[in-house]
Amino acid sequence: MKLSGWGQYPSVDAEVAMPLADRDVTALIRSPELGRTMIARGLGRSYGDSSLAESVIGMGAMDHFVSFDETTGQLRCRAGASLDQILRVFVPKGWFLPVTPGTKFVTVGGAIASDVHGKNHHVDGTFTDHVSLIRIATVSEGIVDCSRSVHPALFHATCGGMGLTGVILEAVVTLKAIKSSMIEERTIKAANIDEAVAIFDDNGDATYSVAWIDCVSTGKDLGRSLIMLGEHAESGGLAVHHEGRVSVPVNMPAFLLNRYSVWAFNTLYYHRVSQPLTTRTVHYDPFFYPLDGIHQWNRIYGSKGFTQYQFVLPKDNGLEGMKVILERIAGSGRGSFLSVLKVFGKENGNDLSFPMGGYTLALDFKIDAGLFAFLDELDDILAAYGGRIYLTKDARMSRECFRRGYPRVDRFIETRVRYGADKIFNSLQSQRLGL
Amino acid sequence: MRNVMIFGATSAIAEATARRFAERGDNLYLFARNRERLAVIADDLKIRGAHSTAFDVWDAGDRKDCESMVTRAFADMEQVDIVLIAHGTLPDQKACERDVETALREININALSTIELLTLIANRMERQKQGTIAVITSVAGDRGRQSNYVYGAAKKMVSTFLQGLRNRLFKSGVNVLDIKPGFVDTPMTAAFKKGLLWAKPERVAGDIVRAIEGGKAEIYTPFFWRWIMLIIRNVPETVFKRLSL
Numbered sequence: 001m002k003l004s005g006w007g008q009y010p011s012v013d014a015e016v017a018m019p020l021a022d023r024d025v026t027a028l029i030r031s032p033e034l035g036r037t038m039i040a041r042g043l044g045r046s047y048g049d050s051s052l053a054e055s056v057i058g059m060g061a062m063d064h065f066v067s068f069d070e071t072t073g074q075l076r077c078r079a080g081a082s083l084d085q086i087l088r089v090f091v092p093k094g095w096f097l098p099v100t101p102g103t104k105f106v107t108v109g110g111a112i113a114s115d116v117h118g119k120n121h122h123v124d125g126t127f128t129d130h131v132s133l134i135r136i137a138t139v140s141e142g143i144v145d146c147s148r149s150v151h152p153a154l155f156h157a158t159c160g161g162m163g164l165t166g167v168i169l170e171a172v173v174t175l176k177a178i179k180s181s182m183i184e185e186r187t188i189k190a191a192n193i194d195e196a197v198a199i200f201d202d203n204g205d206a207t208y209s210v211a212w213i214d215c216v217s218t219g220k221d222l223g224r225s226l227i228m229l230g231e232h233a234e235s236g237g238l239a240v241h242h243e244g245r246v247s248v249p250v251n252m253p254a255f256l257l258n259r260y261s262v263w264a265f266n267t268l269y270y271h272r273v274s275q276p277l278t279t280r281t282v283h284y285d286p287f288f289y290p291l292d293g294i295h296q297w298n299r300i301y302g303s304k305g306f307t308q309y310q311f312v313l314p315k316d317n318g319l320e321g322m323k324v325i326l327e328r329i330a331g332s333g334r335g336s337f338l339s340v341l342k343v344f345g346k347e348n349g350n351d352l353s354f355p356m357g358g359y360t361l362a363l364d365f366k367i368d369a370g371l372f373a374f375l376d377e378l379d380d381i382l383a384a385y386g387g388r389i390y391l392t393k394d395a396r397m398s399r400e401c402f403r404r405g406y407p408r409v410d411r412f413i414e415t416r417v418r419y420g421a422d423k424i425f426n427s428l429q430s431q432r433l434g435l
Numbered sequence: 436m437r438n439v440m441i442f443g444a445t446s447a448i449a450e451a452t453a454r455r456f457a458e459r460g461d462n463l464y465l466f467a468r469n470r471e472r473l474a475v476i477a478d479d480l481k482i483r484g485a486h487s488t489a490f491d492v493w494d495a496g497d498r499k500d501c502e503s504m505v506t507r508a509f510a511d512m513e514q515v516d517i518v519l520i521a522h523g524t525l526p527d528q529k530a531c532e533r534d535v536e537t538a539l540r541e542i543n544i545n546a547l548s549t550i551e552l553l554t555l556i557a558n559r560m561e562r563q564k565q566g567t568i569a570v571i572t573s574v575a576g577d578r579g580r581q582s583n584y585v586y587g588a589a590k591k592m593v594s595t596f597l598q599g600l601r602n603r604l605f606k607s608g609v610n611v612l613d614i615k616p617g618f619v620d621t622p623m624t625a626a627f628k629k630g631l632l633w634a635k636p637e638r639v640a641g642d643i644v645r646a647i648e649g650g651k652a653e654i655y656t657p658f659f660w661r662w663i664m665l666i667i668r669n670v671p672e673t674v675f676k677r678l679s680l
């Protein structure tokens with residue numbers, strides 16, 4: 001069947017197997033169809049080609065909870081369990097995800113394989129920083145439990161390893177205790193990127209922080225932003241989210257998305273807030289997952305699809321690099337509806353995890369003829385400032401760009417080979433990047 | 436809190452339904468043939484909120500221990516509020532045409548084993564004087580088509596049996612629900628190309644729970660299948676026999 005990531009680009013004709021139990025997974029690994037690439041897939045929320053191959057192992061049916069410790073918040077679950085289901089079951093009991101990406105429709109396996117980050121990266125690190133054990137089906141050692149002390153190289157390669165070390169079957173994640181499902185949100189207006197970064201720095205102790213950034217304005221308005229800070233509320237009940245009802249039924253005509261509509265959106269969004277500081281109490285659902293209410297919103301970019309360009313620049317001279325890149329994007333007329341800026345905390349020791357101390361920016365671009373050449377230019381600027389691109393969003397970066405950004409790649413490949421994974425697990429992305 | 440028994444508990448539709456029951460804190464008694472998966476599902480349902488879970492290994496193709504198993508389960512639960520029967524197979528129609536044994540085996544799993552369970556359960560529910568018996572049949576039973584009439588015939592046999600049973604148990608206050616799904620995206624239909632008419636098991640599960648609560652006699656799920664099947668049932672046979680369905 002035809003399969004693609006969230007960006008609808010690229011797509012492959014894949015054979016999808018849906019294992020129901022560990023032994024089905026082992027059987028798939030043991031008898032790969034000759035010469036075919038194979039990779040695990042969760043809910044397909046990675047944007048590009050990370051979860052695409054000729055044979056795809058769909059983990060959706062292995063979504064069970066195995067055990068839960070009510071005193072420590074330790075949840076053992078199968079890799080196909082979604083963050084949506086975890087919230088549904090555990091929020092009413094007073095527990096929340098330790099780290100969550102901007103959509104709840106991802107699996108635990110996918111969250112580990114991409115080592116996802118959330119709005120609390122600067123204080124709580126990445127998703128796998130809260131994972132104490134991973135059960136994984138490997139090629140050469142069979143089913144293995146790995147952690148920071150047992151098979152540590154496998155653990156550090158698997159966290160952020162984009163499914164390239166084996167199939168994650170099960171994991172232990174420590175949930176976070178909450179008293180309420182509400183979030184106290186503060187929104188602060190920043191007139192430009194310097195002000196935005198200063199606000200992030202002043203609010204380093206806020207649990208959650210993220211900025212929506214206007215990527216069409218230039219000059220003294222360059223990088224004007226709305227910075228949103230959040231804290232779990234102390235009261236307000238433990239209600240869970242509702243199912244989204246709206247859906248984009250078909251791909252929209254691509255011309256609807258042009259420099260005028262993007263400019264209008266960015267300007268209106270910025271002026272949505274008129275006070276320099278506003279506060280409100282909101283449910284976690286709109287705070288963390290503003291787009292989840294509209295199913296298949298990815299169709300607004302049209303049938304050619306889109307890509308998300310997310311990079312991080314190291315703290316040292318990253319602000320300068322950020323300005324150069326923002327100027328370039330604004331000048332190109334290729335804006336993005338929702339561009340997100342965040343200041344990351346320290347990087348962890350995993351081989352291929354994306355976050356490092358510094359500034360990250362994520363923008364969506366509709367795919368058209370000149371886009372990739374333009375992004376290559378941005379890659380060169382990134383390289384000059386020591387930045388890297390997020391693998392789970394990528395569909396097009398070059399091998400050189402990847403190697404420059406990920407200095408621990410050789411260690412990753414060594415572990416991959418040691419567990420026999422290079423022979424079996426290959427995605428379109430890993431082939432493109434020479435992994 | 437209800438006491439619920441589920442046969443074919445490893446089915447994707449049954450499991451999605453069991454999760455709804457678990458969320459409201461029901462007691463669940465599960466039957467299926469794969470012990471390992473039953474254990475995984477039972478633990479999961481417990482964490483999702485089931486007040487208690489129990490399971491027993493049961494193969495619909497094996498008549499030996501069925502009666503004692505049902506007796507044990509009814510004794511354990513004392514009172515049973517809901518029985519859901521969900522097991523089934525989607526036969527290879529061509530294989531059924533070539534081989535009598537295959538055809539009869541499929542009829543056995545999809546019809547006779549269900550009737551066996553229903554016979555044992557109906558007497559116990561009748562004595563209890565309350566509860567719901569819900570059985571998953573299929574829209575395929577509404578009209579025989581060349582592509583799957585063995586399956587359709589088996590499902591139809593169960594549907595007709597359920598009609599009579601509903602009539603009999605009405606005076607005892609037991610409701611009998613016939614659930615007719617259309618196309619559902621489950622392991623049973625993994626090989627099919629999916630289009631607009633396909634539903635997720637979660638959606639079907641929601642319909643099942645609502646129909647049980649509402650005391651319905653028969654449902655099509657998703658609802659639009661009622662209208663699709665109305666049309667299909669009304670195509671004159673002289674026309675229908677010429678169609679390649």
Ligand SMILES: Cc1cc2nc3c(=O)[nH]c(=O)nc-3n(C[C@H](O)[C@H](O)[C@H](O)COP(=O)(O)OP(=O)(O)OC[C@H]3O[C@@H](n4cnc5c(N)ncnc54)[C@H](O)[C@@H]3O)c2cc1C
Binds near residue numbers: 040043044100106161
């Ligand atoms: C609207 C939106 C917002 C997002 N916001 C954020 C964000 O704020 N922060 C962030 O970090 N990310 C974010 N993401 C990206 C998303 O969190 C990641 O792409 C995540 O990995 C998707 O999980 P998935 O289950 O859909 O996995 P897939 O997309 O199916 O797969 C992603 C990768 O994980 C691997 N994988 C999946 N399951 C397994 C398994 N069981 N074993 C081994 N490998 C496996 C795949 O091979 C693939 O390499 C966002 C995505 C969307 C669509």
Ligand SMILES: NC(=O)c1ccc[n+]([C@@H]2O[C@H](COP(=O)([O-])OP(=O)(O)OC[C@H]3O[C@@H](n4cnc5c(N)ncnc54)[C@H](OP(=O)(O)O)[C@@H]3O)[C@@H](O)[C@H]2O)c1
Binds near residue numbers: 445494620
């Ligand atoms: N999917 C559809 O489109 C569709 C449409 C209409 C009706 N239905 C009906 O819906 C019901 C549930 O099916 P599903 O879609 O959820 O598919 P499924 O996940 O494949 O479930 C079928 C279940 O039947 C069980 N089963 C098969 N043979 C058995 C046997 N001999 N003994 C015990 N259990 C046996 C299977 O057990 P194992 O896991 O051990 O194999 C499995 O749990 C079935 O009655 C089916 O006919 C489905």
